[in-house]
Amino acid sequence: MSYHLNSWRDGAAKQAILDFVNRVSDKSSPDFVPPSERIAVFDNDGTLWSEQPFYFQGLFVLDRVRALCDKHPEWKTTQPFQAALERDWKTLAGFGEKGLLELVMATHGGMTTDEFTAVVNDWLATARHPQTRKPFTEMIYQPMLELLDYLRANDFKTFIVSGGGIEFIRTFSERVYGVPPEQVVGSSIITQYEVRDGKPTLARLSQLNFLDDREGKPVAINQHIGRRPIAAFGNSDGDFQMFEWVNGGSGAGFCMLLHHDDAEREFAYGKESAAGRLDRALAEAPDRGWTVISIKNDWRRVYVADTMQKNS
Amino acid sequence: MSYHLNSWRDGAAKQAILDFVNRVSDKSSPDFVPPSERIAVFDNDGTLWSEQPFYFQGLFVLDRVRALCDKHPEWKTTQPFQAALERDWKTLAGFGEKGLLELVMATHGGMTTDEFTAVVNDWLATARHPQTRKPFTEMIYQPMLELLDYLRANDFKTFIVSGGGIEFIRTFSERVYGVPPEQVVGSSIITQYEVRDGKPTLARLSQLNFLDDREGKPVAINQHIGRRPIAAFGNSDGDFQMFEWVNGGSGAGFCMLLHHDDAEREFAYGKESAAGRLDRALAEAPDRGWTVISIKNDWRRVYVADTMQKNS
Numbered sequence: 001m002s003y004h005l006n007s008w009r010d011g012a013a014k015q016a017i018l019d020f021v022n023r024v025s026d027k028s029s030p031d032f033v034p035p036s037e038r039i040a041v042f043d044n045d046g047t048l049w050s051e052q053p054f055y056f057q058g059l060f061v062l063d064r065v066r067a068l069c070d071k072h073p074e075w076k077t078t079q080p081f082q083a084a085l086e087r088d089w090k091t092l093a094g095f096g097e098k099g100l101l102e103l104v105m106a107t108h109g110g111m112t113t114d115e116f117t118a119v120v121n122d123w124l125a126t127a128r129h130p131q132t133r134k135p136f137t138e139m140i141y142q143p144m145l146e147l148l149d150y151l152r153a154n155d156f157k158t159f160i161v162s163g164g165g166i167e168f169i170r171t172f173s174e175r176v177y178g179v180p181p182e183q184v185v186g187s188s189i190i191t192q193y194e195v196r197d198g199k200p201t202l203a204r205l206s207q208l209n210f211l212d213d214r215e216g217k218p219v220a221i222n223q224h225i226g227r228r229p230i231a232a233f234g235n236s237d238g239d240f241q242m243f244e245w246v247n248g249g250s251g252a253g254f255c256m257l258l259h260h261d262d263a264e265r266e267f268a269y270g271k272e273s274a275a276g277r278l279d280r281a282l283a284e285a286p287d288r289g290w291t292v293i294s295i296k297n298d299w300r301r302v303y304v305a306d307t308m309q310k311n312s
Numbered sequence: 313m314s315y316h317l318n319s320w321r322d323g324a325a326k327q328a329i330l331d332f333v334n335r336v337s338d339k340s341s342p343d344f345v346p347p348s349e350r351i352a353v354f355d356n357d358g359t360l361w362s363e364q365p366f367y368f369q370g371l372f373v374l375d376r377v378r379a380l381c382d383k384h385p386e387w388k389t390t391q392p393f394q395a396a397l398e399r400d401w402k403t404l405a406g407f408g409e410k411g412l413l414e415l416v417m418a419t420h421g422g423m424t425t426d427e428f429t430a431v432v433n434d435w436l437a438t439a440r441h442p443q444t445r446k447p448f449t450e451m452i453y454q455p456m457l458e459l460l461d462y463l464r465a466n467d468f469k470t471f472i473v474s475g476g477g478i479e480f481i482r483t484f485s486e487r488v489y490g491v492p493p494e495q496v497v498g499s500s501i502i503t504q505y506e507v508r509d510g511k512p513t514l515a516r517l518s519q520l521n522f523l524d525d526r527e528g529k530p531v532a533i534n535q536h537i538g539r540r541p542i543a544a545f546g547n548s549d550g551d552f553q554m555f556e557w558v559n560g561g562s563g564a565g566f567c568m569l570l571h572h573d574d575a576e577r578e579f580a581y582g583k584e585s586a587a588g589r590l591d592r593a594l595a596e597a598p599d600r601g602w603t604v605i606s607i608k609n610d611w612r613r614v615y616v617a618d619t620m621q622k623n624s
Contacts, residue, residue: 036492113534157494170538180348181538182469182495191534193527193553200553200560202534209535215505222425222503222514223521224536226482226493241505241512248512 005150006300007143013256013298016291017147020254021154024230031252033230035155041221041242042148043234044162044169044186047258048177049140050129052267053089056136057164058100060123062087064107072106081106101208104165108189109206113167116204120171134303137176142304144233148177151231159229161221162186163213163238167204185224187212213238218245230254236278243281243290255290257281262296266303317462318612319455325568325610328603329459332566333466336542343564345542347467353533353554354460355546356474356481356498359570360489361452362441364579365401368448369476370412372435374399376419384418393418413520416477420501421518425479428516432483446615449488454616456545460489463543471541473533474498475525475550479516497536499524525550530557542566548590555593555602567602569593574608578615 008014024033045051054062065075065084075081080099083091092099108116124137132139148158160179162169166186173179188209191202212220218241221229232239232246235258243255257278261268285292295302320326336345357363366374377387377396387393392411395403404411420428436449444451460470472491474481478498485491500521503514524532530553533541544551544558547570555567569590573580597604607614 036486039494166535166538174348182351182536184538188535191531193530193557195556200530200556202530218505218512218514219503223478223500224494226478226496244507244512245505 005143005146007146009298009300011298013291013293016254016256017150020231020252021151024252025154033251037227037230038151038154038156039159039225039227039229040151040156040231041159041161041185041225041229041233041246042144042179043236043239043242044160044164046235046260047233047239048144048160049136050266052260052269053130055164056129056139057168059127059130059136060120060168061100061103061107063123063127064119065103068107101211105189105206105208108165108168109204111204113191113202113204116167117171120168124172137172138304140176140304141299142301143299145177145304147233148179152178156231157183159183159185159221159225161212161217161232161242163211163216165189166212185212185220187216215241217242221245232256233258234281235260237280238277240281243288247288255288256293257285257290258293259295261294262299262302266295317455317458319458321610321612323610325603325605328566328568329462332543332564333463336564337466345563349539349542350463350466350468351471351537351539351541352463352468352543353471353473353497353537353541353545353558354456354491355548355551355554356472356476358547358572359545359551360456360472361448362578364572364581365442367476368441368451369480371439371442371448372432372480373412373415373419375435375439376431377415380419413523417501417518417520420477420480421516423516425503425514425516428479429483432480436484449484450616452488452616453611454613455611457489457616459545460491464490468543469495471495471497471533471537473524473529473544473554475523475528477501478524497524497532499528527553529554533557544568545570546593547572549592550589552593555600559600567600568605569597569602570605571607573606574611574614576608578607 005014023029023031026032042048045055062084065081069075069085080092080095080103084103129136129139151158158179160169160173164186166184166188169186170181170184173184190205190207190209192205194201194203228249229246230252231254232242233256246255247253260266317326335341335343338344354360357367374396377393381387381397392404392407392415396415441448441451463470470491472481472485476498478496478500481498482493482496485496502517502519502521504517506513506515540561541558542564543566544555545568558567559565
């Protein structure tokens with residue numbers, strides 16, 4: 001089985017990846033890192049799959065609000081539920097992160113972990129992106145899949161470290177990214193152990209346990225992985241502290257920032273968008289030695305589905 | 313490299329292990345489990361190393377109270393610190409889990425994660441067990457090391473799931489048990505990301521984040537591993553719910569309970585001891601299909617140091 005970066009165009013970004021992997025894998029290099037310490041962390045939304053017009057888990061939340069609204073007639077006249085039901089993006093945006101969290105709590109709790117997994121699997125199998133009409137799991141980036149494979153072929157352990165829900169991502173991470181559930185780190189709600197009619201269950205409560213974003217990412221990495229990654233991949237200021245943490249170790253510390261600048265094949269956004277702001281990360285990248293990936297210039301192909309179609 | 317269970321005497325316990333591993337590894341068996349799902353979880357205190365006269369991390373706490381008491385003159389006359397300073401076991405026991413937690417918070421917080429790791433490493437290198445005078449990392453069980461190796465040789469991923477501190481155990485788990493930090497699950501205190509003089513750090517606060525015991529174990533397993541283990545090893549009622557959770561899956565679900573019944577080579581305790589109570593687990597083991605390991609009858613050797621001495 002050969003590993004390649006075929007969907008990457010030759011250029012500074014691809015070369016930086018090859019150089020870094022050579023540097024840490026070569027036993028005679030001063031930057032050599034033993035395999036057990038080769039930990040790479042990947043943000044998910046906007047780094048491994050798209051996040052426009054809204055985080056895909058956010059679209060799941062809106063669909064769940066619709067699915068559950070018969071049981072909650074008050075939602076039709078209560079915010080932020082009313083805006084969610086009406087897909088009133090402007091009003092929704094006005095409620096910010098707090099509003100989104102309220103919707104998440106109302107739709108992600110009140111069931112067991114097994115029930116939640118079934119709901120997510122069902123949604124992933126049937127829901128379609130509002131613009132591309134593709135299943136969401138076909139809007140993952142082919143070049144990033146190749147990068148995951150390439151790192152693993154060089155004895156890296158690849159982790160997802162996402163602001164998204166840990167149990168949401170785990171439903172598809174192994175199948176789609178080759179990242180097993182135990183290597184997914186994310187935001188979570190509180191669960192509670194209960195034996196119901198003799199059957200042990202984990203009940204999901206409508207209470208936030210941990211928000212894995214910004215300053216939360218180094219905290220979650222330490223809690224979950226217990227050692228400092230040597231490589232990090234992200235696309236927004238939500239990844240800033242994760243990059244800073246990866247850079248703060250004694251070794252190499254390789255960081256790459258994905259810049260969404262391809263309106264034709266994907267989306268072009270940044271400063272002007274609520275999702276994926278990266279003002280600070282992009283501004284400080286040169287001084288901090290972070291490599292910027294331009295989707296427009298560095299990627300030959302964008303979505304995995306494109307490859308699948310071309311290969312078929 | 314050959315893997316063996318040489319320190320296990322032939323008998324029901326050893327046979328149960330061999331049968332289980334054959335059953336889940338044999339592709340033609342109805343109980344076959346794909347390698348990625350072969351997750352085994354191990355309690356630490358009293359399962360991988362001894363826990364008498366007190367949890368070893370508890371002895372670390374008492375040493376830390378002594379080391380820090382000059383900075384806290386009030387401890388000499390304040391409980392539970394006074395009892396800790398005086399090694400007054402009876403009074404300490406009276407404060408129960410709440411008292412122990414108070415001591416943990418006072419001694420485990422107020423420093424960075426790197427500083428804490430250094431303190432633990434120093435303690436492990438110099439401290440000796442009050443009765444055996446051995447370093448604590450020589451009071452790990454040789455038969456359990458062989459079991460860990462044997463499972464890994466059969467494509468199991470081995471995790472520690474302990475009521476002890478996650479960062480405490482991680483300082484020695486890879487070196488001593490071959491379990492990397494990312495496969496250690498335990499109790500934790502809250503950490504906070506801070507950039508100090510340009511250096512990113514994680515500050516340990518004196519606040520409990522999660523207590524990984526009893527009902528907490530299935531919760532932490534789900535949070536950290538994200539799938540149900542197929543094998544669990546423990547020694548007390550603190551492992552009861554973990555066993556129940558492992559048994560509640562669709563597959564095999566193999567559980568073993570270590571019984572400390574060897575006063576001569578290790579310790580004999582159970583119902584009468586504060587550490588490692590196992591009244592309920594032991595009583596229900598036969599009905600639930602849990603295999604009981606008798607240290608006295610099933611183990612040819614106990615501590616790893618014994619083997620090392622014999623081999624040298």
